Amino acid sequence: MATRLEVKKTYKLYVGGKFPRSESGRTYEVTSARGAFLANAAWGSRKDVRDAVTAARSAQPGWAGATAYNRGQVLYRVAEIMEGRREQFVAEVAASEGVTKPRATTIVDAAIDRWVWWAGWTDKIAQVLGNLNPVAGPYFNVSAPEPTGVIGIVAPQRSSLLGLVSVVAPVIAAGNSCVVLTSEQRPLPAITLSEVLATSDVPGGVVNVVTGPTAELAPWLAAHRDVDGIDLTGCAGADGVDATALEVAAADNLKRVLRPAADEPDWGTTDLERLRIFTETKTVWHPKGL
Amino acid sequence: MSPRFDYAPAPESTAVVDIAPSYDLFINGEFTAPLSERTFATINPATEEKLSQVAAAGADDVDRAVKAARRAYTRVWGPMPGAERAKYLYRIARILAERSREFAVLETLDNGKPIKESRDVDVPTAAAHFFYHAGWADKLEYAGLGAAPAPLGVVGQVIPWNFPLLMLAWKIAPALATGNTVVLKPAETTPLTALLFADVCRQADLPPGVVNIVTGAGETGQALVEHPDIDKIAFTGSTEVGKQIARSVAGTDKRVTLELGGKAANVVFDDAPIDQAVEGIVNGIFFNQGHVCCAGSRLLVQESVAEEVVHRLQRRLQTLRLGDPLDKNTDIGAINSQAQLDRITELTAAGEAEGATRWSPPCELPDRGFWFAPTVFTDVSQAHRIAREEIFGPVLSVLTFRTPEEAVARANNTTYGLSAGVWTEKGSRILWMADKLRAGVVWANTFNRFDPTSPFGGYAESGYGREGGRHGLAAYVTAEGTH
Known part of the structure; x- marks a missing residue:
């Protein structure tokens, strides 16, 4: 009996809910941690980044305007669909990160559970980060968080799935849209996650994923005037990336900046830091009276 | 025109302060x-x-x-x-x-x-x-x-x-x-x-x-x-x-x-209580000579009431008293510095040059010190510098809109996002506007209120x-x- 030849996947970008190749036509070879060929990933370009920002901008108001309950259901759906693709993620994480299958399984499970955690946050953010303020006068005064807008994310270099989920989920849970530059050497789980997002009722454009060299792409994202905030986490351990220069570029339109730690965190725990940085507090006053 | 009363000078004594050389x-x-x-x-x-x-x-x-x-x-x-x-x-x-x-x-x-x-x-x-x-x-x-x-x-x-x-x-x-x-x-x-x-x-x-x-x-x-x-x-x-x-x-x-900085929109709908709104507009832009980062420097008024609002605003401005800041009756004090006065002068000249219509009440300015009369620009377009740049002075730019959606689009058409105002009697519209305005503070049917318990800051x-x-x-x- 002849052995069946495997059908391999082409890993492309994820922009505006679609899976285009890079407009540049460029690709780069992605290898496993042991050096074996895995795929030719798209080598994104400046124009791909800009297209992704455009898609993120047009998707953001609709996503922010959805009810928090609805956003929570959508994020929970992401966990459901990931669960169904568990074996594929385990294989990709094991290959990308060079870990054993049991270790990869633990990582994938944690990533799925992290979506569940953030799914539960969407309709609690305003309650935890908001406030009724007892001003000294006859006024109703309330403060509530709103999404900052379009967030650029330089995703972690090492943790190709759990780290990625940990930086993307809080940003979109809060109602932002985002443009993600994936781990340069380990981009494949991010593209597979994109396929999950595309089938999880996450509106196209809310998450956009660009693969390629971080040092080439991050400056375009950091300098883009229609990006409202940037998470530089993935600068830690990235080849040739100058995080300080990115922060300087981000100042041109006063992006909210999450600086990278010296070393990438281990992603074992999570907190509300990204919610705080990538939301804006709006305070509304109204007089009380007859 | 309302009668203008003469006031006797009522200066606060400076004896209470002791300024070292x-x-x-x-x-x-x-x-x-x-x-x-x-x-x-x-x-x-x-x-x-x-x-x-x-x-x-x-x-x-x-x-x-x-x-x-x-x-x-x-x-x-x-x-x-x-x-x-x-x-x-x-x-x-x-x-x-x-x-x-x-x-x-x-x-x-x-x-x-x-x-x-x-x-x-x-x-x-x-x-x-x-x-x-x-x-x-x-x-x-x-x-x-x-x-x-x-x-x-x-x-x-x-x-x-x-x-x-x-x-x-x-x-x-x-x-x-x-x-x-x-x-x-x-x-x-x-x-x-x-x-x-x-x-x-x-x-x-x-x-x-x-x-x-x-x-x-x-x-x-x-x-x-x-x-x-x-x-x-x-x-x-x-x-x-x-x-x-x-x-x-x-x-x-x-x-x-x-x-x-800021370039706040103060949005007045046709159902707003006009007299209250006029007070809010005055407080929004002429409080502290307009030296306020959250000043309501762009008045966005619904077209159907624009003429009436501007008319009542101009009438109200004629009652403002500019002069000695120590006088308890003074509404408009001095501009803080020559440099700031120069900036206000430059931007208002640009407003005229770009085609906006300039108006100030009759107003005698003291001989010494830095002064600028309250100024209102009408026929302002979104492209004018006086509609885009922070003037930080007693200068109001008036623009108009027809629909709430247009008001939001115009209000948010700025690189700033510190504050905004909304004037309407319709509660659901206030909350809708408050959701849509991209600003850290939204004052509805009020303006320029501050309190230690109330967070302040921008988008x-x-x-x-x-x-x-x-x-x-x-x-x-x-x-x-x-x-």
């Missing part, structure tokens, strides 16, 4: 001559008379102040129980209230704002800020900022000239309540109330080095921002300088909050971070154990 820097609990050996004059903008000669801190002086603040943080203020810090802040609040008349007169002399504003707004709100934050000092674990929020260390603070004492309070009160120590630089043109505040610190027996005041101009501020031993920078001022600060701290561990290029309320504390503590 010169002031040194306030470092480590005492006044000390600047190592820079440089000084500058501060003047009364209403008369151009010199009030005092003030030390200009150089980089060495800033370094001394930061060292004093670090020592005080490490040895005294950081380890002090919150309940004790609270009592110092309560003392300061009480002393400010006790000396309120002195502060109000001094503020008006140095800044040019009407005495009724410094007396009724600036000084009492500053005292309230200390009183509010005093209560937080021993309750920080309840602030929703983690189980054990810790201070950051030494905070460098740079404040503007439009609300000198109030901005000092907005900066110092939360910093001290959370256990940080402070080096504060007041604005070059308005250093005097900050220097008088040093005397309040003395009366309150505040430990030396907890609050240090370094006077000077931009380069003093720059030395403070760039000092390596500063843990956090809090800045209120122009967007341009805010961006420079954001660049200069790139790659460091310094935390930053920025409260910057987009109006800066980041909040001041006041529970949210304002977050800028001064480590949260979540992430740092």
Whole structure:
């Protein structure tokens, strides 16, 4: 009996809910941690980044305007669909990160559970980060968080799935849209996650994923005037990336900046830091009276 | 036209203030001559008379102040129980209230704002800020900022000239309540109330080095921002300088909050109570000569009532009294400086040149000092500079709209996002507008209200971070154990 030849996947970008190749036509070879060929990933370009920002901008108001309950259901759906693709993620994480299958399984499970955690946050953010303020006068005064807008994310270099989920989920849970530059050497789980997002009722454009060299792409994202905030986490351990220069570029339109730690965190725990940085507090006053 | 009454002059006495001929820097609990050996004059903008000669801190002086603040943080203020810090802040609040008349007169002399504003707004709100934050000092674990929020260390603070004492309070009160120590630089043109505040610190027996005041101009501020031993920078001022600060701290561990410029839309719908709205428009742009970052400088009025609103607004403006800031009847005081007057003059000339229609009430300007008559521009397009750039003066640009969607689009068509106003009797529309307006503060059927419990700060290029309320504390503590 002849052995069946495997059908391999082409890993492309994820922009505006679609899976285009890079407009540049460029690709780069992605290898496993042991050096074996895995795929030719798209080598994104400046124009791909800009297209992704455009898609993120047009998707953001609709996503922010959805009810928090609805956003929570959508994020929970992401966990459901990931669960169904568990074996594929385990294989990709094991290959990308060079870990054993049991270790990869633990990582994938944690990533799925992290979506569940953030799914539960969407309709609690305003309650935890908001406030009724007892001003000294006859006024109703309330403060509530709103999404900052379009967030650029330089995703972690090492943790190709759990780290990625940990930086993307809080940003979109809060109602932002985002443009993600994936781990340069380990981009494949991010593209597979994109396929999950595309089938999880996450509106196209809310998450956009660009693969390629971080040092080439991050400056375009950091300098883009229609990006409202940037998470530089993935600068830690990235080849040739100058995080300080990115922060300087981000100042041109006063992006909210999450600086990278010296070393990438281990992603074992999570907190509300990204919610705080990538939301804006709006305070509304109204007089009380007859 | 309503009758215009003549008022007898009612100037507030200046006998209550005692301005020294010169002031040194306030470092480590005492006044000390600047190592820079440089000084500058501060003047009364209403008369151009010199009030005092003030030390200009150089980089060495800033370094001394930061060292004093670090020592005080490490040895005294950081380890002090919150309940004790609270009592110092309560003392300061009480002393400010006790000396309120002195502060109000001094503020008006140095800044040019009407005495009724410094007396009724600036000084009492500053005292309230200390009183509010005093209560937080021993309750920080309840602030929703983690189980054990810790201070950051030494905070460098740079404040503007439009609300000198109030901005000092907005900066110092939360910093001290959370256990940080402070080096504060007041604005070059308005250093005097900050220097008088040093005397309040003395009366309150505040430990030396907890609050240090370094006077000077931009380069003093720059030395403070760039000092390596500063843990956090809090800045209120122009967007341009805010961006420079954001660049200069790139790659460091310094935390930053920025409260910057604005170009707020004040949106008036056709069902608004017009007389109340007119009062709100006047308060929105002519309060403090329009030297307000959250000023309602763009009036967006629904087309069907535009003519009536502008007519009633012009009638109301004819009753405003411009003149001696110390006079209790004065509504519009002096422009703070020649430089600011030049900027307002330049931008309003551009408004005319670009085709907008300029109007001011008949208004006699004093011979000496810096003055600018209340000015309203109609026939303004979104492209005009007076609709886009922050004028920071008593100048209103009037634009019109037809639908709520258009009002939102126009209101949000700015790189700023500090504040906005909405005037309508329809509750659901207020809430809809409040959701859509991209601004950190939305005043509905009111404008320019401030309170220590109410977070203040901007979206987009109006800066980041909040001041006041529970949210304002977050800028001064480590949260979540992430740092």
